Amino acid sequence: MSGVYFHIPFCKQACHYCNFHFSTSLKHKAELMEALKKELSLRTNELPATPLNSIYFGGGTPSLLSPEEIGNLISSVRDHFTVNEQAEITLEMNPDDYYEGYFEQIKAVGVNRLSVGIQSFIPEELSAMNRAHNAEQAFSVLERVQQHFANFSLDLIYGVPGSTMDSWEKNINTALSFQPSHISSYALTVEPKTVLAKQVKEQQVQLLAEEMTVQQFDYLVETLTEEGYDHYELSSFAFPGFRSVNNTSYWQGKPYLGIGPSAHSYYQNQRSWNLSNNKLYINKLNAGELPLEREQLTKIDRYNEFVMTGLRTAEGVALHDIQQQFGDKFAQLFEEQVEKHLMVQHLYWDGDVVKVTKKAKFLVDGIASDLFLLNL
Numbered sequence: 001m002s003g004v005y006f007h008i009p010f011c012k013q014a015c016h017y018c019n020f021h022f023s024t025s026l027k028h029k030a031e032l033m034e035a036l037k038k039e040l041s042l043r044t045n046e047l048p049a050t051p052l053n054s055i056y057f058g059g060g061t062p063s064l065l066s067p068e069e070i071g072n073l074i075s076s077v078r079d080h081f082t083v084n085e086q087a088e089i090t091l092e093m094n095p096d097d098y099y100e101g102y103f104e105q106i107k108a109v110g111v112n113r114l115s116v117g118i119q120s121f122i123p124e125e126l127s128a129m130n131r132a133h134n135a136e137q138a139f140s141v142l143e144r145v146q147q148h149f150a151n152f153s154l155d156l157i158y159g160v161p162g163s164t165m166d167s168w169e170k171n172i173n174t175a176l177s178f179q180p181s182h183i184s185s186y187a188l189t190v191e192p193k194t195v196l197a198k199q200v201k202e203q204q205v206q207l208l209a210e211e212m213t214v215q216q217f218d219y220l221v222e223t224l225t226e227e228g229y230d231h232y233e234l235s236s237f238a239f240p241g242f243r244s245v246n247n248t249s250y251w252q253g254k255p256y257l258g259i260g261p262s263a264h265s266y267y268q269n270q271r272s273w274n275l276s277n278n279k280l281y282i283n284k285l286n287a288g289e290l291p292l293e294r295e296q297l298t299k300i301d302r303y304n305e306f307v308m309t310g311l312r313t314a315e316g317v318a319l320h321d322i323q324q325q326f327g328d329k330f331a332q333l334f335e336e337q338v339e340k341h342l343m344v345q346h347l348y349w350d351g352d353v354v355k356v357t358k359k360a361k362f363l364v365d366g367i368a369s370d371l372f373l374l375n376l
């Protein structure tokens with residue numbers, strides 16, 4: 001199992017909370033398209049020879065590309081790799097990019113899954129986050145998505161300043177009325193160098209109390225689980241058979257090739273990350289150089305990642321997997337370190353697998369970091 005990820009580094013406007021890499025100028029779009037194809041052609045040896053199971057367009061805002069441009073990128077992947085017939089081909093889109101005929105066109109070039117950046121259906125929340133779309137666009141695009149895609153995801157953000165349990169319930173119930181096969185939901189976080197960070201610092205925005213954010217998370221998990229969604233990763237919910245192939249391969253440590261400014265890749269215990277600057281990225285590729293840095297992961301790095309992703313996913317961390325992949329010493333340390341989290345009922349044994357209890361799900365990242373090894 002392996003996949004190709006494209007980072008499309010353009011957005012119409014900057015959402016106040018976002019620290020992803022993107023530019024609001026489309027000036028270099030044509031050059032960037034060429035650079036993406038060039039990067040792909042230079043890195044064909046960075047995936048195994050097995051067929052690809054997923055192609056993912058993320059960003060940024062991939063729906064700022066035309067269907068033809070998306071089709072060109074899919075064709076270049078097919079020129080260099082064998083793509084499984086059943087491969088998941090996902091496009092992230094924002095509701096304001098929709099136009100009549102759009103879905104027919106992207107399906108014709110091979111896209112078979114959509115991930116729609118809704119975030120909220122509440123007008124005040126959308127404008128407070130500086131999203132480019134409004135609530136009407138969110139409703140109308142989802143009605144149309146439903147008609148064209150059996151497999152689609154939508155994103156929702158909880159913990160939004162000014163939100164209440166009522167507004168959050170309304171958001172979830174509205175989302176459910178469209179029966180998406182997948183929902184991703186993230187807590188709003190204050191990232192450095194964002195408008196939100198400045199607003200908070202200058203006291204123009206007051207963050208939601210943590211208890212309210214936790215309450216919203218709990219409501220999310222409870223409601224979606226009752227509705228038949230499988231809570232398969234901290235932020236991800238899917239109807240049976242609709243887990244994201246792309247994200248699941250990251251969590252399972254499968255190889256992936258990230259193309260585009262700021263994209264990350266992973267293959268043969270090596271991680272690489274591309275420059276987060278569109279112009280420099282293009283210049284490097286024009287000069288025939290790869291725009292990236294690499295690091296070889298140590299056994300301890302890999303163990304720490306294994307524990308983090310295992311605890312975040314429904315699978316948990318199996319002791320026999322630690323023994324098999326890292327050896328007895330790691331397994332013994334793991335057993336010792338989980339002890340204190342078992343006592344406070346944040347973790348529990350399910351056979352020989354350690355999982356996070358319901359009440360500790362929201363705290364999982366902190367628990368996992370506490371189990372990290374620095375050295376042996």
Ligand code: SF4
Nearest residue numbers: 011014015018059060
């Ligand atoms: S559209 Fe997405 S990537 Fe672009 S600024 Fe908003 S959250 Fe960030």
